[in-house]
Amino acid sequence: MRVELDVPKCVASGQCVMAAPDVFDQRDDDGVAILLEETPGEDLLDDVREAVSVCPAAAIRLVER
């Protein structure tokens, strides 16, 4: 799977970090999301799906192959 993060849309809520801490982080000063892992392993699929569903800005996309 590939994860896409639309940074300009991100409202820095940190919900992705709570759902998938191995895949997302936040910038210290303003909380904008950082994608740590563009192609995370299958074991993280559930976490990433949750991140997609809780992101209030609909800024995360999951491209499953």
Place this chain on the structure above:
Amino acid sequence: MSDVLSCPVTGASGPLPEYPLPRAAECPLAPAPATQELRAENPITRVRIWNGSTPWLVTRHADQRALLPDPRVSDDDLDPGFPYVNAHRAEIAPVTPRLITNTDAPEHTRLRRTVNGPFVVKRIEKMREPVQKIVDELVDRMLDGPNPVDLLQAFALPVPSLVIAELLGVPYADHDFFQRSSSLVLDGAAPPEEARRAGGELAAYLDELLKRKTADPGEDVLSEMAGRVRAGEMAHTEAVHMGVAMLIAGHETTATMISLGTIALLQHPDQLALLRGSDDPKLIANAVDEVLRYLSIVQTGVRRVAKDDIEIGDVVIRKGDGIIFDLHAANWDPEVFPEAERLDLTRPARIHQAFGYGPHQCLGQNLARLELQVVYGTLYRRIPTLRLAVPVEELEFDHTGTTYGVHGLPVAW
């Protein structure tokens, strides 16, 4: 629990219901029955509000998720179509500075990023220990004090004001002053004159504290804002404004989640036992989200205005139409939460919309979650015999505020 299952789910009056819709007296924690009926039969429909205007009411979870992040759905309360909550809000809109609460992207994004630093998940997590200390001390005081006691005054209101004091960097010696004046400001029942004076004192105090933090910064939010003021990114008065705003937005909401949350859990002894018996931070975190979903305390709905025509389902929302999103109805939507009327601390609850959805989703949600995790994980364990000191029917609920609530909660143990 069975009493909740028999709560009414109908009652929409005529073709154009008056919003907000009334709750059923016998089910004080459930959504207004009519909103549940509308969600099933008329999920996007016009309602009438206090000024006679007829904005759309959106009640389904999926429709709210589709519309709230849509850039055509605006928080611009200067737009003549904006569905104000009440006359007071309508009056102050033209004289209110543009803030995160009344702007759209890209302005909103920029403003929100300047105040978001303290709410970054990793930084909020560092608050866990100080919050635990605050909660433990309040429980100690409660156990040493009178029994029965009003849980609201003795515990639910002090928790968020002390936590925000901690977050802002208010010195410990001033905590009592801070807690007393913020309670007065927010207590709807306090004499207006006293509330105004307390508000003035609080703003003057924060103004003075911000000056001290400019000279001698620490690790707290006011010091950080002082830094932004120095860097020219924020005006001094804006920073004071933001401090007061955090206090107001985070005080009554969190206190209500403690008071009503306690009622809800006491009404579901099996769920309370599950919570009390668990050390699992995941279960406690999910319990907090489930109680947030179940209570959905923001009762006036999230308000927006359409900046363009929007086609959704079989309706067209016209440019200039007001839109109201009823969060409680969406959080009891059976398509997302089967048997929504059951408080079930183990159901997947995370996608509730009690904090709203879209770019304006609650700025303080990570802090609120942390506070509630500590409270729910501590209070019922340390006072296992906690119970209401009066029957629920005798409690007086607040049906008019932005957040639902209860005027006093006598408890005993």
